[in-house]
Amino acid sequence: MSESGPVPGGRPGEVERATALSAELSAQDVHGVVLAYVDTAGIGRVKTVPTAKLASAAAWGVGMSPVFDTFLANDAIVTTDVLGSPDGDLRLYPDLDRVTVLSAQPGWAWAPVDRITQEGEPHPACGRTVLRRVVAEAARSYGIAFKAAVEIEWMVGRGDTPGDGFVPAVSGPAYGATRQIELSDCAADTLAALAAQGVDVEQLHPEYAAGQFEVSVGALDPVAAADRSVLVRQTIRAVARRHGLRVSFAPAVLGQGVGNGGHLHLSAWRDGRNLHAGGPGRYGMTAEAESFVAGVLDHLPALTAMTAPSPASRLRLRPSQWAGVFTAWGRETREAALRVVTGTTGVRDRAANVEVKPVDLAANPYLALASVIAAGLDGIASGASLPAETTGDPARLDTAQAAARGVRRLPVSLAESVGAFRADGVLRAALGPVLADAVTAVRRGEIEAAAGLDDDGVAAAYRWRY
Template identity: 45%
Template sequence: MLDVARSGAQQTETDQRDLPAAGAADQRHPATSRAAADQRDPVAGRAAQADPVAAGVAGVTIVWADNNGIPRSRTVPAGQYDAAVERGVGITPLFAVFDSHDGITFEHAPLGTPSGDIRLMPVADRLVRLAGQPGFAWVPGRQVAADGSAWPYDQRGVLERQVARAAALGLDLLAGYEMEFHLSRAGDDGDGDVRPVYDGPSYGPAKMLAVDAFAEQLLRDLDRNGVPVGQFHGEYGPGQFEFNIAPADPVTAADRQLLARQTVHAAARAHGLRASFAPLVTLGQVGNGWHLHTSVSRAGANLLSGGDGPGGLTAEGGAYLAGLLRDLPAIVAVSAPSLSSLQRRRPGYWCGAYTFWGVENREASLRFVPATPLLGAGHANVELKPSDASANPYLALAAVIAAGVAGVEDGLTPPDPVQEDPGGWSEERRAAHGIRRLPVTVEEQLAELRANERIRAALGEELVGAFIAVRESDAARATGRDAADVVRSYRWLY
């Protein structure tokens, strides 16, 4: 069984012709200037003169993602939005130590009491009126201290710092997502197994026909919400679908990922459906990934193409990939951190169970997608397979950037690519190639994170402490529960 299966034409970095005419992003990829990208960004363009009151919305929902990848929010009446932009909205700092099931852990000493307050500030130039919820607007938020200063637990700020660090070294990054999700009929929940909305041949038009009205609304709403999509199709698993978000700068990419999830849930509700992005919806089935694609450029040239390395890698592009490979176990502790993630990450499911890279190898944790004459040099990117909805998108991207940039700084050289599935190899053969299994327990994942100074420094010691406390709280909650029960407990969190 496969976790994902798609052709080379189905990558996140789609050709310009694959994008919607309205709000299409420039697909020259890293060669595109930031100013040009901003001009083409429909979110930024509409938000520049946004007025929630004039738009007739009732409220503005300010959204952030916690350390479980779960969106949290505050909604302010439209008439109070300007005040929120100036002064923010009060929230508890303990959101940093909410676990996946809304338990609050006090095991992280700096946040060990119920006292305190912080401010949630709308990122005003990202305001969007929600097409699927016309009475509301949506805007991402950043968390600041009560006096307005930087707060070390603000995940968006962590990513912004890593983007700035890369830029200081002359490196520019873009990111895009393949977003997989499961659809079932509303009411098919409870403690039993869900019935997928369609259980037949994968990838065909009949699977799309089963959700025809939903698919139409979703594509229209994503476009109106300023989320440029390359394509949408029925995926491998029963009731599983996928769409690809076009590449953008990392912070915009993470914002769009959160907005896209809101858009999917609203469209599903409108058609009597229920969507789940959970890493696993049903034990034993294929899982949902949010495969993260990144590329890196210098002076407008994509470092992942035009060189003499495998697939056209330049020396610096190879160093970027080698940095990801070096820190992969710690990255995955952030990009696929939940108990459900661990259950999804199985050999042979195309979800990245081992530490290796390959050129267009879909079993590889790091799948290198090279440039082609048809799509051009800007198409080249690296796909991180072990990435899913339980990751905070800002933290996952920050960890990827930190690792890749460190690889460039250190002048690393990647090992030879592996073009087979090493899951069928002997332990001795895997060891000879430097390939090992990615962590299979919470304890192993956290040990990798604790031991990795680069990723810890990128996230900040305060945030890492809170993140670890949350993961340990989740693990304690699952003690004594069988695997199927754990999967069910995550099913509707995402």
């Protein structure tokens, strides 16, 4: 997709390309195409078209109301001064470069969309468009490109559990061989489906919490990485359903215990060189890489409005659970909010990156990546200095030690995150006023929706929404 996005009637050659692609899909017995995007609340929304209508969608888009930008996770609707009414229409344009035949959903293909107005202008609340703009600005102003990946954790539940309860489908210990064996067929089918769809899987393994697994995928440019995150979750869910299982990507499936993360891995590159390796700074970082990490660290409280956007996120963001709930960084320090990953000797020039840990899969991946990149670029622009490294668990620092290192607790409530975001001019400017106001309205709506619920009630309310 062009940096400037789709245009009515299609860009030169697009309709012809879509026509040929439609014929190829039909020859593979694909009957419909899922047009996918993620709303402000982090919920995946779709429209679908028959395969024969793909060329029409590439030319003129598919209609959808702007009201979805102010949907809550429970499908209630809030409003801003320009969004949330029943008026208006948007056009959803599939990115033909990303059309993928869905291995676990026979008869279907999938494509992410960009959204434009009926007048042909970019829709100001389209997260995918915003991310593409932020990435393009980084290239223009700093000569920097990015590679990104989103980790995906989920919990597998029995499909025959009555009501909306959760009973783990496996009983083995954390990271245990028993758990892998118990889910062997489903996990193998997941790997096969992802491979068939061109997804580069680094590893798939049992995780810590009951019934929990994680998949790590290869890095791509940020827009493609966000697309891949959406596609991988669609695939995991579809494969599990074919095995009679139910999966949840919610930040917290239960009121207590470890939740599901969606950690972001990000590295900055210039002229084919990784700025996080081979430099004179700490652990091989260049000065720009250090300033980038410092910028993310400075904006972390406000960033949590995008990276941990649900009331259920607060059930996951607890100290000493590897969720990264303090403004601290460290090399391979899994309790720090920012983990500097150097990689193993011999591959550091390719592997070095920074991991942002206070992120879960209630986050819209496009908004999360756009916001983190904008924060890091602000650090580069200001020449921000990275403070002293934190080792071990920041929760164990006494008050004086924490103050000396600039270590403070990230927001303990969604309301506090929203307040920090409202006060952060850099992040609001990166999203633009329409989307920034939608973020605020949706987060406040979620706060109200969860008011009066205890931890178990919050977990139950969001358990199967993600």
